[in-house]
Amino acid sequence: MERRTIGAAALEVGAVGLGCMPMNWAYTGSRQRGEESLRAVHTALDRGVTLLDTADMYGPFTNELLVGRVLKERRREAFVSTKVGLLVGEQHIVANGRPGYVKRACDASLRRLQTDVIDLYQLHRADPEVPVEETWGAMAELVTAGKVRSLGLCAVGARSARRSGARLHDGTIRQLERVQQVFPVSAVEAELSVWSTEALDALLPWCAARGVGFLAAMPLGNGFLTGTLTPGEGFEPDDVRARHPRFTAEMMASNQPIVVGLRRVAKRHGSDENAVTPAQVALAWVLAQGRHVVPVPGAKRERWVTENAGAAGLELSAEDLAEVAGLPGAQGSWE
Numbered sequence: 001m002e003r004r005t006i007g008a009a010a011l012e013v014g015a016v017g018l019g020c021m022p023m024n025w026a027y028t029g030s031r032q033r034g035e036e037s038l039r040a041v042h043t044a045l046d047r048g049v050t051l052l053d054t055a056d057m058y059g060p061f062t063n064e065l066l067v068g069r070v071l072k073e074r075r076r077e078a079f080v081s082t083k084v085g086l087l088v089g090e091q092h093i094v095a096n097g098r099p100g101y102v103k104r105a106c107d108a109s110l111r112r113l114q115t116d117v118i119d120l121y122q123l124h125r126a127d128p129e130v131p132v133e134e135t136w137g138a139m140a141e142l143v144t145a146g147k148v149r150s151l152g153l154c155a156v157g158a159r160s161a162r163r164s165g166a167r168l169h170d171g172t173i174r175q176l177e178r179v180q181q182v183f184p185v186s187a188v189e190a191e192l193s194v195w196s197t198e199a200l201d202a203l204l205p206w207c208a209a210r211g212v213g214f215l216a217a218m219p220l221g222n223g224f225l226t227g228t229l230t231p232g233e234g235f236e237p238d239d240v241r242a243r244h245p246r247f248t249a250e251m252m253a254s255n256q257p258i259v260v261g262l263r264r265v266a267k268r269h270g271s272d273e274n275a276v277t278p279a280q281v282a283l284a285w286v287l288a289q290g291r292h293v294v295p296v297p298g299a300k301r302e303r304w305v306t307e308n309a310g311a312a313g314l315e316l317s318a319e320d321l322a323e324v325a326g327l328p329g330a331q332g333s334w335e
Helices: 034-046 062-077 099-113 132-144 158-164 170-179 203-209 221-226 249-254 256-269 278-287 302-313 318-325
Strands: 003-006 011-014 051-053 079-084 086-088 093-095 120-123 151-154 187-191 213-217 293-296
Touching: 003 213, 003 293, 011 079, 034 062, 034 302, 051 062, 051 293, 062 079, 062 099, 079 099, 099 132, 120 132, 120 187, 132 151, 132 170, 151 170, 151 213, 170 187, 170 203, 187 203, 203 213, 221 256, 221 278, 249 256, 256 278, 256 318, 278 293, 278 302, 278 318
Parallel strands: 051 079, 079 120, 120 151, 151 187, 187 213, 213 293
Antiparallel strands: 003 011, 086 093
16 A cells, blocks of 8 residues: 655555544444454554554543554554543543643553554643643653654544634644644644545645644545445434434435535446445545545444555546535535
8 A cells, every 4th residue: 555654753654544433432333343343453454554543532442442452463564543632421521631641641542552652642632721732741751751653633623613703723723833832743633525625725734834744534424425324214322423414314315416426436437347436536535635644534344444445546537636626515514
């Protein structure tokens, strides 16, 4: 697989990453099976998908434990990204950016991941009660201590930005400019997909201008852009999509022209022997947004991991990219 670099330190990863969250957090619980997920991670590494993206809050903790079972055997083949800064309660999630907590959380993540170093340690969310410079300073000390190789930042939540009337990523850019004065940012993780293109306006250019890697979260639109979801089929109560306005039966039906367009492009590139899928076109579009961009699609089955990895070899033409850019905008939002 093609290799791409993250940050000024030129950390190499496969062009397509693997989001491990769906294996045991946020998506349909009845379809989460540990052994099947383990096989999916092994398949990812076999295919050159080296970036494994997890977080201590996923589960909580169980996602890191699962990834750690693979790392125990294949640490040298993997690039490990995990996150800190969010605590999961019974019915809520709160931020904790206190320096002492960050250091304890890192040690706990290292134990669960069964490794002595984290390749990319990301601040999941800044704590409103703690200056972000203090949190970032504690994370920088972990680099000095040899427990972490590089630091990253996840984008500020979209809802607060939209309520204030600001551009979606203005808050994230302000945070980035503050922490960049303390210690270099190697990567930013934010949503980017065919139906969520807001990062193209300011955040992606900010990263490109500074040699910062961009990890594209949800590049398949929470599964919608794969074309495998049926409008009206519904989701289990524990699935985040059950509460997402874009996944009501009405909105899924209204957004079908996006999938139809992706299928049209896929058909031009595929053949009877080697079919190309809408998901691969969606990922190839993300890859085409810049050499510093690495899509991180979530998956929990070998089949999807293999399909996603195949997108790295799909090169879209200028005509293809123009056609995708001309698809209707997505209807429905978090508001």
